[in-house]
Amino acid sequence: YSETMVAATESKKGKNFSKSSDFKKRKFDDHKKDNKSSLEEGQSASNKKRALKHERQSHRKHADIVVSGKELWNKMRLKSNTKEEITEMMTELMTSFTGKFNDVAMQHDASRIVQAAIQFGNEDQRLIIVKELSSSISELSKVQYAHFAILKMIKYCVRNKDAMKIIVKSLKGHINKLCVHAVGARVVELLLATFPAKITAHLKLELYGPQFALFASGDLSASTSTNNPTLQSIIKEQPDKKEVAVQNILNIINKGIEKSLFSFAYFQRLFSEYVLAVSPNEIRAIAPSISDHAIHLLSTRSGARVVAECAAYSTPKERKRMMRSLKGYTRSSLKHADAYIALLRLIDVTDDTVTAQKLLLEELQVDPTAGKVKVSVDGTVEDNGDNNSPKSPILEIALSDTGSKLFLMLLSKDEERRKKYFDPSELEILKPNPTVLENGEQIPTSKKNASTRRVELLRYMKNLLVELCTLHADELLFSRPGSKILREVFETFPSKELSESIIDVCKRKNTNKDSKELSIFEHPVAHLAIKNLILADAAREGDVKFSSTFFDTYGGSLMDVASSNRGAFVVAALATVKEIQDEVRSELLPNKRSIKKLARGVDTVKAQTAGYKALLNLLESK
DSSP, X not given: OHHHHHHHHHHXXXXXXXXXXXXXOOOHHHHHHHHHHHHHHXXXXXXXXXXXXXXXXXXXXXXXXXXXHHHHHHHHTOTTOOHHHHHHHHHHHHHHHTTTHHHHHTSTTTHHHHHHHHHHSOXXXXXXXXXXXXXXXXXXXXSTTTHHHHHHHHHHSTTOXXXXXXXXXXXXXXXXXXXXXXTHHHHHHHHHHHSOHHHHHHHHHHHTOHHHHHTOOTTTTTSHHHHSOOHHHHXXXXXXXXXXXHHHHHHHHHHHHHXXXXXXXXXXXXXXXXXXXXXXXXXXHHGXXXXXXXXXXXTSHHHHHHHXXXXXXXXXXXXXXXXXXXXXXXXXXXXXXXXXXXXXXXXXXXXXXXXXHHHTGGGGGSOTTTTOOEEOTTSOEEOOSOSSXXXXXXXXXXXXXXXXXXXXXXXXXXXXXXXXXXXHHHHHHTOSOOEEEEXXXXXXXXXXXXXXXXXXXXXXXXXXXXHHHHHOHHHHHTSHHHHHHHHHHHHHSOOHHHHHHHHHHXXXXXXXXXXXXXXXXXXXXXXXXXXXXXXXXXTSOOSOOXXXXXXXXXXXXXXXXXXXXXXXXXXXXXXXXXXXXXXXXHXXXXXXXXXXXXXXXXXXXXXXXXXXXXXXXXXXXX
């Protein structure tokens, strides 16, 4: 090796790089010529590739008509086409492709022709295509490009009963495989969401086991389960088949989890049926498989129920994984029509309140719109007038029907109070003290007391809630969910500052009778909020009371407040507070005759006298 290297070095030294050498410098013209030739070679290679592609396509079935079909497809999708032009093109397309749709649909570049024929064709033409494809719908549903033709078929044949029956019949016996197929799942999703439940009922029965669809006759066919079968209805009618049905659903769920089908609505419904039918221990066993995918299940009520049930019965470790999955989505989940209940349940049962604060509630401490400006089309910055005024980061959530329930859950001191703010279906999900069976005993899944967890979380949210009510008493008073939060916050954290903020709103919104705007004491929501604040004072002890501040402001002009039926309810509530009821009565008694007149309906609409009657009854009670 060393001898070779020495020889190479000597030969290098001996080389002569003078003008007389054989070495020639490449001329500029030669460079241009080389460059040009390489460009020509590149073009010829491209042409060769294109020609090879066309030659390969020419060997496919129906190659000639596919080329003309693509041209028709390209024309048909133009929005400028008239009905007559579309009809003419569809006639030409049907003439060319009838009898060949099955072969064409399988080709990745020709499937669009079948889709266009279904989309732009009339009912008779669609029925011809459906009948032709009926023998292979289940296979086409699994093919990446061909399944788009089936999706179009489902979408545009929903009003044709004959076509729907053919599609459903062709899928019988295949639904179990399709529902866990990465591509076929899209077909099942659209089919169950689009077609009427009565038509797809037999397909859904197959999911619980082939025997349920096979023997769906007699007593079962006359029952409601055939129209809209669920796992619960199957178990109710055939208790001895529970184990078989549950096992079939579990197999589908396990395969769906492997294929990550969490976002499909039908999968979420099946999962929900499963967790509602099995024991808490079985729910705990399956919870780890969805812990990292909780956010993907929150698109429907069924999926949110799955997350809520798994959160209730899972271990602290799995709850923490769920919270990590939901981190960054707290605000959007609370405003979602279905997702909020899963978040509430997770927060409600988690013992580790510090982790819940960091992963979920910390997001609410920051206003996502802070520092953002609106820019108009011409590029100028729009001034919305609110840039300088302070704004609470949770105002939007507090004013929403779903988001406000997080704060109401934390502010509710007991189960009786919760019942005022949550409907029965929500209370069923938020049921207290979930337990699992361990060593023959029922063991709670949460070690801390529920009230302890609530107080710890409320302590974290206290400043934010008080700031919300102080800064935005105006918006909260005129909002149903907001007024509930305002009442609970004042009752839990009473302060003179908050009381004065509410009175300031009353002064500003108590307009003259000539104004078209309703007085705050006549507003259907605001008058109830003020009345409930006063009634809450009557039921509790304490130094700071809203009713006292209210009387200090409106004492001497209570008849002005009671000038409307709704205002009379407010004054009637004021007369029930022990500390000031004597002073209220003494001011109202001289006006008893006019109140009687109003209670009888004189000078008022007779249907709007309930407030005056309530006020009169209080005056006559002593």
